[in-house]
Amino acid sequence: MSAALDPDASYRGAGDGAPLPAHASPTYYDRPLLKKPHWEWEVIAYLFMGGVMGGSGILVALADETGDDEALARSARYLSFVLASTCPIVLIKHLGRPERFLHMLRIVKFKSVMSMGVWGLIAFSLPATAAAAAQLVRDGVLPEELDFVHALGPRALTNPLQLVLGAFIAGYTGVLLSATANPLWATGKRHIPAISVCSGVAGACAANNAMLALFGGNETTARKLDRLESVAGIAELALLLSFRTHAGAIGLPMFAGRRGAKLRSATMFGGILVPSLLNLVPFHARWKTLLASALTLAGGYVLRESMIEAGKESADDPRVSSRQPE
Amino acid sequence: MANGFFTDTTLCIGCKACEVACKQWNQLPADGYEFTGDSYDNTSALSATTWRHVAFVEQNAPPDAPPTLNKWLMMSDVCKHCTYAGCLEACPTGAIVRNEFDDVYIQPDVCNGCGYCVPSCPFGVVDLITHADYTETRHFVSDGRTHDDATQKTGGVAGKCTLCYDRQKVGAVPACAKACPTESIQFGDVAELKKRAKLRVEQLSERGTDSYLYGVDSDSSVGDLNAFFLLTAPPEAYNLPARPVLPSTHQPAGYTSAAFAAGALALVGYALFRAR
Ligand code: SF4
Ligand code: SF4
Ligand code: SF4
Numbered sequence: 001m002s003a004a005l006d007p008d009a010s011y012r013g014a015g016d017g018a019p020l021p022a023h024a025s026p027t028y029y030d031r032p033l034l035k036k037p038h039w040e041w042e043v044i045a046y047l048f049m050g051g052v053m054g055g056s057g058i059l060v061a062l063a064d065e066t067g068d069d070e071a072l073a074r075s076a077r078y079l080s081f082v083l084a085s086t087c088p089i090v091l092i093k094h095l096g097r098p099e100r101f102l103h104m105l106r107i108v109k110f111k112s113v114m115s116m117g118v119w120g121l122i123a124f125s126l127p128a129t130a131a132a133a134a135q136l137v138r139d140g141v142l143p144e145e146l147d148f149v150h151a152l153g154p155r156a157l158t159n160p161l162q163l164v165l166g167a168f169i170a171g172y173t174g175v176l177l178s179a180t181a182n183p184l185w186a187t188g189k190r191h192i193p194a195i196s197v198c199s200g201v202a203g204a205c206a207a208n209n210a211m212l213a214l215f216g217g218n219e220t221t222a223r224k225l226d227r228l229e230s231v232a233g234i235a236e237l238a239l240l241l242s243f244r245t246h247a248g249a250i251g252l253p254m255f256a257g258r259r260g261a262k263l264r265s266a267t268m269f270g271g272i273l274v275p276s277l278l279n280l281v282p283f284h285a286r287w288k289t290l291l292a293s294a295l296t297l298a299g300g301y302v303l304r305e306s307m308i309e310a311g312k313e314s315a316d317d318p319r320v321s322s323r324q325p326e
Numbered sequence: 327m328a329n330g331f332f333t334d335t336t337l338c339i340g341c342k343a344c345e346v347a348c349k350q351w352n353q354l355p356a357d358g359y360e361f362t363g364d365s366y367d368n369t370s371a372l373s374a375t376t377w378r379h380v381a382f383v384e385q386n387a388p389p390d391a392p393p394t395l396n397k398w399l400m401m402s403d404v405c406k407h408c409t410y411a412g413c414l415e416a417c418p419t420g421a422i423v424r425n426e427f428d429d430v431y432i433q434p435d436v437c438n439g440c441g442y443c444v445p446s447c448p449f450g451v452v453d454l455i456t457h458a459d460y461t462e463t464r465h466f467v468s469d470g471r472t473h474d475d476a477t478q479k480t481g482g483v484a485g486k487c488t489l490c491y492d493r494q495k496v497g498a499v500p501a502c503a504k505a506c507p508t509e510s511i512q513f514g515d516v517a518e519l520k521k522r523a524k525l526r527v528e529q530l531s532e533r534g535t536d537s538y539l540y541g542v543d544s545d546s547s548v549g550d551l552n553a554f555f556l557l558t559a560p561p562e563a564y565n566l567p568a569r570p571v572l573p574s575t576h577q578p579a580g581y582t583s584a585a586f587a588a589g590a591l592a593l594v595g596y597a598l599f600r601a602r
Contacts, residue, residue: 028381028565029364031371034450038441058592066599096439096454096482100419103438107420111574114442115418167592171584178580180445180573181412189576193584201591224598231594235587315445322562324448324571 026319033318034181039308042094046087047173047304048203050121051196052297053083055204057124057166060131061159063221071217072225074135075208080162081132084125091121113176120172124165127158134158170200177307184314185307186325187250191243192307198236199300205229206275206296213289222289226279229296233272236303240268250320254310263306271299328428329494330552331503332519333402334526335564336537337510340366340400344378347505351490352377365398371565372403374453374485378502379403383563401555401564402511404502405430405451405487406541409549412573413486416446421484428516428552429489437483444484448548448570452486489553516552523556530556540566547572 027033059076063069092101105122109115130153136142137149174193177185185192209225211217240263244255254263275292314320348354354375362368365382372379383399411430414422421437424430432443432452443452490500498504503513512519523539530537537558541551548570561568 026560026562028383028563029362029367031364031565032450033565033567035444035447035453037445038454058588058595062592062595062599066596069599094440096441096484097437100436100438103419103421103436104440106436107418109418109420111415112418112442113577113580114416114440118418163592167585167588171581171588174584175577175580176442179576180416180442181448181450181571182445185445186571186573186576189579190583193580194587197584197587197591201588201595224601227598228591228595231598232591235591311445315450318562318565321450322567323569324567326571326575 027322028318030318032316033321034183034315036312036315037180037182037308039094042090044301044304044308046090046094047196047308048301049083049087049090050169050173051200051300051304052203052207053080053087053124053200054166054168054170054197055201056080056083056208057128057162057169058201059204059208059225060166061163064155064159069218069221069224071212071215072208072221074139075211075215075217076204077128077131077135079204079207079211080124080128080166084121084128087121091118113172113179117169117172117176120165120168124162124169127153127161127165129153131155131158131162167197171197177311181321181324182311182315183250183317183320183325184247184254184311187247188243189325191239191246195236195239195243195303198232198239199303202229202232202236202272203297203300205232206293206300209289210293213286213293219284222284226289226292229292230276230279233276233296237268237272240303250314250325253313254306259306259310259313262302266302267299267306270295271302272296275299328516328552329489329514330407330429330516330519330554331404331489331500332512332514332523332554332556333404334510334512334523334556335399335401336526336530336535336556336558337508338380338400338402339508339510340380340382341507342369342380343505343507344402344502344511345369345376345380347501348378348487349376351493351501352488354485372405372451372453372486374455377404377485377487381564383559385559385563397559399559399563401557402502402506403564403566404553405489406449406548406554407487407489407552408449408572409552410547410572412446412448412548413443413452413484415572415574416442418442425491427489427491427494429491429494430552431488431491432484432486434483434485439482439484441484446573448567448572450565452484455481455483455485487553516550516554520554523554526556546570547575 056076056079063072092098104118133149134153137146171193174196178189178192205225205228244251275296278292365384367382369379381401385397387396407429414430419438421433441454499513503511520542527537537556540557541554544550
């Protein structure tokens with residue numbers, strides 16, 4: 001084993017077999033060993049919107065395949081389409097050279113999670129667009145003569161595609177973070193992707209529930225969404241707590257200090273526990289649904305924001321970045 | 327054949343000729359005039375526009391030890407041109423390629439500044455050039471000749487050592503190695519350099535100095551480094567990771583975790599939605 005890359009190789013200094021002097025600095029003037037991601041609100045917003053979009057894709061399939069939840073299928077289809085059309089805008093805006101966004105499409109690269117994500121997003125937007133167009137015809141927004149769009153996007157095809165690709169989009173954003181050298185993100189390789197999926201599904205339930213509350217849907221569907229939202233939220237909370245324990249000191253940028261307080265209040269408490277309690281109360285009103293949805297969605301945004309911002313801080317500590325998580 | 331660097335830190339005198347030569351050859355902007363107080367190091371780190379960085383490590387012996395134990399170490403850091411490069415694997419545009427000299431090269435006209443290579447480098451080397459409007463003269467190589475394109479705008483893209491791809495194309499030694507007055511930076515065929523480096527470790531040991539090679543016969547997932555180093559202090563002292571890990575090795579666990587969560591929630595959802 002090479003001494004250089006062996007974490008436990010004890011280096012003997014000064015040629016006389018003496019151990020390295022204890023006072024020798026273990027870091028280089030405490031300067032960061034790693035570079036920080038430069039991602040700002042655009043990427044945070046994309047991670048959030050991608051979660052809701054992917055979750056909505058799952059909901060389209062669930063609503064359609066399991067019965068006559070037509071209002072939900074409609075709202076989830078429209079939401080998937082609208083988000084699939086807006087996500088590229090923030091993604092392009094975050095680039096250092098936005099005019100070169102098409103360069104993403106000159107290659108399909110399985111090793112690059114970002115390349116997979118771009119192609120996943122494009123793949124998702126095809127059935128999402130076809131399904132939304134067909135829905136517009138059914139809803140009488142587009143003239144009936146455009147009936148042929150049904151043929152372009154039969155539900156038997158678009159539903160399973162939206163399910164699978166939606167799940168991919170909700171999850172890959174977590175893998176994107178984990179597959180880096182960033183200590184916090186890499187340590188969370190088993191947690192962050194699952195947390196992203198849970199938060200995405202909870203956010204999709206919240207957003208679609210709000211759509212139903214605003215534009216009309218049936219009561220049974222709303223209660224089903226409530227329950228799925230709570231299940232996803234509680235799973236997310238459990239995973240977050242487990243991540244905090246697992247990450248230990250590496251997790252401090254995310255779970256301690258002001259950022260930790262914000263995560264606890266806005267996501268864990270305000271974005272998961274409170275809406276779940278609201279959903280449990282056997283009293284139903286439009287304002288209650290809207291409130292619970294807004295809290296869940298805000299919690300999802302704060303979650304993404306803490307992951308990105310804490311990642312930047314994590315890259316700053318050379319003690320943490322020297323022995324990188326396997 | 328792989329071309330790379332053997333940087334023998336025991337020969338470095340900290341003159342920073344490599345830093346200057348690299349800046350000049352690659353027409354990179356200055357970093358400002360900050361005085362850090364960290365020994366003679368006012369450059370601080372490799373950056374998007376600083377592709378060689380000389381580190382100065384001062385280690386004082388304890389008060390009761392002989393002053394011969396005092397150490398002042400200098401080391402010229404550079405992109406490692408990893409065998410398995412995190413930056414290259416992460417790049418979604420294919421801007422980062424492995425060239426015919428086995429070096430990791432960013433094509434500045436392809437990079438769109440997505441920034442994913444930045445957190446994907448286990449050595450904290452590559453970064454985005456933030457000088458948004460900074461224009462520079464770039465040397466493009468085609469037909470074995472070097473051309474200048476003075477209008478190339480390079481702000482917003484990723485930057486790091488090219489291992490002087492343009493110079494290698496015409497058979498010239500990289501600017502930093504050429505400028506190094508002590509041959510601390512040695513350029514050549516990596517296999518040949520490794521042999522030379524191992525002999526040097528033995529020679530130093532005979533003379534009573536312990537040293538080791540960083541990035542040779544590595545058991546790390548990043549593999550051996552095409553720009554490797556002879557060091558006389560632990561890697562951390564030079565701000566090198568003691569255990570670099572190739573980021574893509576986290577992908578299987580990540581995708582599995584996502585698939586598991588999505589599958590579980592879809593099943594729960596299915597059960598909930600089927601219930602009347
Ligand atoms: S040191 Fe970093 S920037 Fe250089 S080749 Fe390796 S991963 Fe890429
Ligand atoms: S910033 Fe440029 S070189 Fe880096 S990953 Fe993105 S496209 Fe590739
Ligand atoms: S090889 Fe060229 S680009 Fe790389 S550090 Fe040396 S002079 Fe700079």
